[in-house]
Amino acid sequence: MKLEQMFAGRTKRMKASEIRELLKLLDQPGIISFAGGIPDPALFPAEAFSKALSACMTDHAASALQYSVSEGYRPLRGWLVGEMAKIGVPCDVDNILITSGSQQALDYLGRLFLSPGDTALVNWPTYMGALGAFNPYEPRYDQLSINGNRAPEDYVQAAQEATGGRVKFAYLSSDFSNPTGETVDLRGRQNLLDLAEAVDCAVIEDAAYQALRYDGSDIPPILALEIARKGDIEACRTIYCGSFSKTLSPGLRVGWIVAAKPVIAQLVLMKQASDLHSPTLNQMAINHVARSCFEDHVATVRGAYGARRDAMLAALATYMPPGVDWTRPEGGMFVWLTLPVAVDGADLLAQALETQKVAFVPGHAFFADGSGRNTIRLSFSCADEATIDEGVRRLAAALRAALGA
Amino acid sequence: MKLEQMFAGRTKRMKASEIRELLKLLDQPGIISFAGGIPDPALFPAEAFSKALSACMTDHAASALQYSVSEGYRPLRGWLVGEMAKIGVPCDVDNILITSGSQQALDYLGRLFLSPGDTALVNWPTYMGALGAFNPYEPRYDQLSINGNRAPEDYVQAAQEATGGRVKFAYLSSDFSNPTGETVDLRGRQNLLDLAEAVDCAVIEDAAYQALRYDGSDIPPILALEIARKGDIEACRTIYCGSFSKTLSPGLRVGWIVAAKPVIAQLVLMKQASDLHSPTLNQMAINHVARSCFEDHVATVRGAYGARRDAMLAALATYMPPGVDWTRPEGGMFVWLTLPVAVDGADLLAQALETQKVAFVPGHAFFADGSGRNTIRLSFSCADEATIDEGVRRLAAALRAALGA
Numbered sequence: 001m002k003l004e005q006m007f008a009g010r011t012k013r014m015k016a017s018e019i020r021e022l023l024k025l026l027d028q029p030g031i032i033s034f035a036g037g038i039p040d041p042a043l044f045p046a047e048a049f050s051k052a053l054s055a056c057m058t059d060h061a062a063s064a065l066q067y068s069v070s071e072g073y074r075p076l077r078g079w080l081v082g083e084m085a086k087i088g089v090p091c092d093v094d095n096i097l098i099t100s101g102s103q104q105a106l107d108y109l110g111r112l113f114l115s116p117g118d119t120a121l122v123n124w125p126t127y128m129g130a131l132g133a134f135n136p137y138e139p140r141y142d143q144l145s146i147n148g149n150r151a152p153e154d155y156v157q158a159a160q161e162a163t164g165g166r167v168k169f170a171y172l173s174s175d176f177s178n179p180t181g182e183t184v185d186l187r188g189r190q191n192l193l194d195l196a197e198a199v200d201c202a203v204i205e206d207a208a209y210q211a212l213r214y215d216g217s218d219i220p221p222i223l224a225l226e227i228a229r230k231g232d233i234e235a236c237r238t239i240y241c242g243s244f245s246k247t248l249s250p251g252l253r254v255g256w257i258v259a260a261k262p263v264i265a266q267l268v269l270m271k272q273a274s275d276l277h278s279p280t281l282n283q284m285a286i287n288h289v290a291r292s293c294f295e296d297h298v299a300t301v302r303g304a305y306g307a308r309r310d311a312m313l314a315a316l317a318t319y320m321p322p323g324v325d326w327t328r329p330e331g332g333m334f335v336w337l338t339l340p341v342a343v344d345g346a347d348l349l350a351q352a353l354e355t356q357k358v359a360f361v362p363g364h365a366f367f368a369d370g371s372g373r374n375t376i377r378l379s380f381s382c383a384d385e386a387t388i389d390e391g392v393r394r395l396a397a398a399l400r401a402a403l404g405a
Numbered sequence: 406m407k408l409e410q411m412f413a414g415r416t417k418r419m420k421a422s423e424i425r426e427l428l429k430l431l432d433q434p435g436i437i438s439f440a441g442g443i444p445d446p447a448l449f450p451a452e453a454f455s456k457a458l459s460a461c462m463t464d465h466a467a468s469a470l471q472y473s474v475s476e477g478y479r480p481l482r483g484w485l486v487g488e489m490a491k492i493g494v495p496c497d498v499d500n501i502l503i504t505s506g507s508q509q510a511l512d513y514l515g516r517l518f519l520s521p522g523d524t525a526l527v528n529w530p531t532y533m534g535a536l537g538a539f540n541p542y543e544p545r546y547d548q549l550s551i552n553g554n555r556a557p558e559d560y561v562q563a564a565q566e567a568t569g570g571r572v573k574f575a576y577l578s579s580d581f582s583n584p585t586g587e588t589v590d591l592r593g594r595q596n597l598l599d600l601a602e603a604v605d606c607a608v609i610e611d612a613a614y615q616a617l618r619y620d621g622s623d624i625p626p627i628l629a630l631e632i633a634r635k636g637d638i639e640a641c642r643t644i645y646c647g648s649f650s651k652t653l654s655p656g657l658r659v660g661w662i663v664a665a666k667p668v669i670a671q672l673v674l675m676k677q678a679s680d681l682h683s684p685t686l687n688q689m690a691i692n693h694v695a696r697s698c699f700e701d702h703v704a705t706v707r708g709a710y711g712a713r714r715d716a717m718l719a720a721l722a723t724y725m726p727p728g729v730d731w732t733r734p735e736g737g738m739f740v741w742l743t744l745p746v747a748v749d750g751a752d753l754l755a756q757a758l759e760t761q762k763v764a765f766v767p768g769h770a771f772f773a774d775g776s777g778r779n780t781i782r783l784s785f786s787c788a789d790e791a792t793i794d795e796g797v798r799r800l801a802a803a804l805r806a807a808l809g810a
Contacts, residue, residue, distance in 0.1 A: 002667075041467035049470060050462040057455040062446035065454065065654035100505060104680040111541070132678040136516070249470035251685035262407075273537040275509040275680075280656035282684055 032391035033359040034378040037178055037333055043304055044249055045289055045297045052288035056281060064281040070272040071264075072098025072256070073283035079290055080242070080256055087210075088224030089240065091233050095258055097267050100278045102208050102243040102255035106133035108270050109169070109204055109239060112263075114139045117163035121155065121170040121199075125336075125366030125375070127178045127206065130171055141368035144170050146184065146191045152198030169202040169239075170195070174222055176209040176332025179366045179377040183330055189222045193229065196237055203238040208255075211247050211298050213331035214306030223258065234260045244286055246333070247298050252282040305333065311385035312378065315392035321400050333381040336363070338374060343402050345376040352398035358391050437796035438764040439783040442583055442738055448709055449654055450694055450702045457693035461686060469686040475677040476669075477503025477661070478688035484695055485647070485661055492615075493629030494645065496638050500663055502672050505683045507613050507648040507660035511538035513675050514574070514609055514644060517668075519544045522568035526560065526575040526604075530741075530771030530780070532583045532611065535576055546773035549575050551589065551596045557603030574607040574644075575600070579627055581614040581737025584771045584782040588735055594627050598634065601642055608643040613660075616652050616703050618736035619711030628663065639665045649691055651738070652703050657687040710738065716790035717783065720797035726805055738786040741768070743779060748807050750781040757803035763796050 056064045071077070077093040084091055099105045106129065114120065114137035121144040122130065131141075140163045142155060159167045170192060174184045184192070196203045205222045220228075223238040230236060236259075243255040257267060271277065289297075312335055316326055323340040339345065345362030352358045363375025378395075380388055461469045476482070482498040489496055504510045511534070519525065519542035526549040527535065536546075545568045547560060564572045575597060579589045589597070601608045610627045625633075628643040635641055641664075648660040662672060676682065694702075717740055721731055728745040744750065750767030757763045768780025783800075785793055 038472050041471045044467060044470045046462065046466035046470065050459070050466070053458045053462060054455070057451065057458060061451035061455070062449065063656075065449045065451065065656045066446045067443050067650075067655045100680040100684075103678075107679040129678075129681075136675070136678060245472075250472045251468075251470040253680060253682070253684045270541070273508075273534075273541060274512040275505045275658065276534075277658070279505075279658045279684055279687055282687065 031353070031357050031359050032383065032387055032394065034380065034383070034388075034391060034395075035359040035361050036382060037361075037377075037379050038382065039246055039250060039301075039333075040304070040382045043301050045293060048289045048293050048297070049249065049285060052285040052292070053281070055288060056284045060284065064284050066280060068277050068280040068283075070268050070277045072096065072278060073280065073287060076254075076283050076287035076290070077256075079287055080258075083294075084240075084258055087218070088220045089227060089233070089258060091258055094261050095233055095264055097257045097264050097271065098278050098283055099241075099255045099257055099271070100253040100275065101245055101250070102206065102241045103129055103133060104253075105241040105255055105257045106130050106171075106204070106206070108257075108267050108274075109241075110134040110137045110139075111270065112266060113168040113202060115165065117165035119155070119159035119163070119165055119167045121167060121201070122368055123172055123177070124368065125179055125363060125372055126171065126368065127173055128366050130206065131366075131368055134171075139168075140165060142167070143368075144172060144192075146188045146195065148191055152195055155195075155199050167199050167201045169204050170199075171204040171206065173206040173208065174210070175207065175219070176212060176329050176334070177206075178209065178332070179334055179361070179363065180336035181327045181329025181332050181334040182336070183216075183219065184222075186219055186225075189219070189225050192222060193226055193238075201237070205238055205240045207240055208243045209246055209332040210242070212302060212305060212333070214302055214309055216330040233258075236260055239263060244290075247294070247301065248286060248289055252279075252286060254278060254282055254286045302331075305381055307385060308380040308383065308388055309335070311388040312380040312392060315389045318389075319393050319396035321396065321403065321405055323403075324399065333379050335378045335380065337376050337378065339376065339399065340403060341374050343399065344373050346373075348376065348398060348402050351402060352395060355401065356394035356398045358394040358398065360395065436758070436762050436764050437788065437792055437799065439785065439788070439793075439796060439800075440764040440766050441787060442766075442782075442784050443787065444651055444655060444706075444738075445709070445787045448706050450698060453694045453698050453702070454654065454690060457690040457697070458686070460693060461689045465689065469689050471685060473682050473685040473688075475502075475673050475682045477501065477683060478685065478692060481659075481688050481692035481695070482661075484692055485663075489645075489663055492623070493625045494632060494638070494663060496663055499666050500638055500669055502662045502669050502676065503683050503688055504646075504660045504662055504676070505658040505680065506650055506655070507611065507646045508534055508538060509658075510646040510660055510662045511535050511576075511609070511611070513662075513672050513679075514646075515539040515542045515544070516675065517671060518573040518607060520570065522570035524560070524564035524568070524570055524572045526572060526606070527773055528577055528582070529773065530584055530768060530777055531576065531773065532578055533771050535611065536773055539576075544573070545570060547572070548774075549577060549597075551593045551600065553596055557600055560600075560604050572604050572606045574609050575604075576609040576611065578611040578613065579615070580612065580624070581617060581734050581739070582611075583614065583737070584739055584766070584768065585741035586732045586734025586737050586739040587741070588621075588624065589627075591624055591630075594624065594630050597627060598631055598643075606642070610643055610645045612645055613648045614651055614737040615647070617707060617710060617738070619707055619714055621735040638663075641665055644668060649695075652699070652706065653691060653694055657684075657691060659683060659687055659691045707736075710786055712790060713785040713788065713793055714740070716793040717785040717797060720794045723794075724798050724801035726801065726808060726810055728808075729804070738784050740783045740785065742781045742783065744781065744804065745808065746779050748804065749778050751778075753781065753803060753807055756807060757800060760806065761799035761803045763799040763803065765800065
């Protein structure tokens with residue numbers, strides 16, 4: 001038997017995420033790309049990282065290059081304790097695990113909670129990397145609704161009847177979500193907590209974009225709201241996943257999980273068995289940069305991306321034909337377009353690349369049920385304002401052509 | 406329901422590995438530790454890494470800090486192609502996946518091959534981190550024997566009868582294994598390939614210590630022997646796992662897998678879903694250091710560890726009471742002691758720490774069946790020769806006390 005036949009049954013569980021294909025698109029000359037959900041490398045705090053790496057290697061080379069504990073570098077966890085306190089999440093270092101990006105957090109949480117046939121509640125659409133992380137554990141997906149128009153018992157009953165499993169968690173990105181750019185308001189967060197109580201499931205709060213707000217007011221994380229209800233993180237069912245990928249650097253792969261200690265203790269064992277620990281040097285360098293210039297750097301990034309968001313919203317208003325709707329995100333990297341139902345986002349991409357040299361991500365890949373054919377995601381993070389204007393003009397031209405207008 | 410009750414059934418699948426407890430032991434003042442299977446940080450090529458990191462940040466900061474492809478940094482895979490060719494493994498970059506240490510390789514291979522009840526063939530004893538990596542996938546373990554005294558059909562039948570599963574792979578560390586320090590000779594490697602053919606299972610070759618040979622002659626990797634039989638890596642069932650942890654730095658978490666392309670393609674999807682990619686900067690820095698000084702640095706490390714191994718073997722011959730046997734490793738970091746059957750390694754550790762301030766790892770944790778109570782593992786990698794002599798003297802004193810001699 002060929003080796004690949006031994007795991008043939010497993011292939012279908014895995015789904016390629018976007019990064020791979022999109023990095024290829026970005027490489028093509030002349031393409032204006034709104035595809036990659038990646039930060040602008042020109043905004044990386046490269047100078048601060050150079051200094052940090054140099055300081056780590058001068059003062060702590062032996063520990064920077066050595067094995068370290070699975071929980072993560074303690075000074076970095078200490079800094080995060082301070083940051084979490086600022087956003088209403090009092091906790092201590094034992095409530096925090098450092099992960100290799102928040103993608104690893106999602107993988108671990110899928111592994112921790114999901115047995116085949118269990119149900120995960122997700123938005124339609126949701127972050128496709130989350131579906132990629134959960135898929136290997138063979139869950140059933142159900143559509144999360146936080147506007148109270150579906151009874152909690154209905155989720156429980158549907159999970160039981162469909163595959164004999166339980167609803168294990170609700171996953172959502174609460175701020176400026178990937179792919180829609182939308183934010184869950186305070187009432188929505190409270191509704192979600194009510195729903196999770198009634199269903200008796202965990203809440204996975206993906207806060208990857210939380211720091212990137214360009215206007216409007218901060219809304220407390222779901223975990224903060226639950227702590228306010230219950231008085232103590234140890235009583236909470238919300239698991240918060242943070243990341244430095246959108247603020248400092250994605251390439252260093254440093255994220256974190258905040259949760260009740262028994263959850264963290266299990267995840268530490270999982271981390272130990274799966275890759276021992278996240279790289280020591282990377283955690284030390286992130287700690288150094290975070291302590292030296294996190295707030296200032298995030299302010300710079302917000303200024304740049306905020307101007308790009310404004311440019312994209314203005315260009316959409318200028319160029320888009322009637323019948324197209326889009327979100328008005330208060331932060332993050334994405335605007336989500338709903339096209340006339342006759343337009344397929346994947347077909348439009350092929351055509352737009354060919355005729356207009358503009359790229360984006362077709363929306364249906366973000367739907368657990370494969371729907372959303374007439375949606376697309378635009379990222380404004382990696383292009384300057386003039387390029388955004390030109391790219392949206394091109395996209396509108398491709399769309400008009402598709403509509404036969 | 407409390408969150409931890411939701412995953413209570415999963416707790417037993419996970420097993421803490423050694424690193425955690427041992428790092429604590431090493432911190433105690435006055436203790437001579439032969440416990441940690443970790444490289445001596447004084448031997449890290451810190452200067453070379455400082456230069457490499459500085460060069461990466463000066464010339465390529467934007468890509469060093471950015472997302473990159475799941476397969477791994479291509480120039481590093483290119484360098485590895487050359488290294489693999491030197492040890493009889495012709496392959497190309499698409500046969501190689503960069504992992505976050507070889508621990509992650511073992512996790513991925515467990516995930517790829519094992520369904521609950523499948524059988525993994527392992528040595529009694531074997532690397533406990535491998536058991537930790539495989540355990541979450543709930544395999545049955547059977548004892549691998551490569552001396553031909555057990556018929557292949559017996560493995561297959563036992564797997565079927567015990568748990569209804571298949572033998573999915575044989576896992577072994579071929580050179581200077583953790584924990585015994587022993588090396589599989591050429592005949593053993595050929596026997597193993599015969600067995601794997603007859604059983605129709607994969608072979609996972611853990612080569613973490615392969616570069617650390619102090620005397621004797623290199624033996625071709627199992628993968629090289631299989632390629633010699635079959636003419637092409639694409640026809641091979643052996644999956645080779647390499648690591649920079651014992652040669653350059655464990656803290657950067659860079660390892661690699663070499664296998665037929667369909668296997669690598671599946672593992673790339675798994676990597677993408679689980680943590681997107683290993684950190685970009687780390688791969689670039691390892692590539693830089695490997696290209697500038699890998700051979701010279703490994704020669705230095707070999708010289709230092711070889712002298713320590715000599716010191717440990719000499720001290721054992723000098724101090725150990727009759728009835729104790731030990732391995733004579735040609736490389737690696739470990740000597741494995743078999744004590745008189747009346748002595749329990751865990752009890753001896755408690756006593757040796759208390760009365761003699763010397764530490765080591767009790768051997769039973771390396772046995773999938775929990776046997777091996779009268780064995781212990783000594784590491785010689787982190788102590789100088791005088792300390793090794795003194796530590797072995799103390800250990801012998803503790804052992805004599807335990808024996809009532």
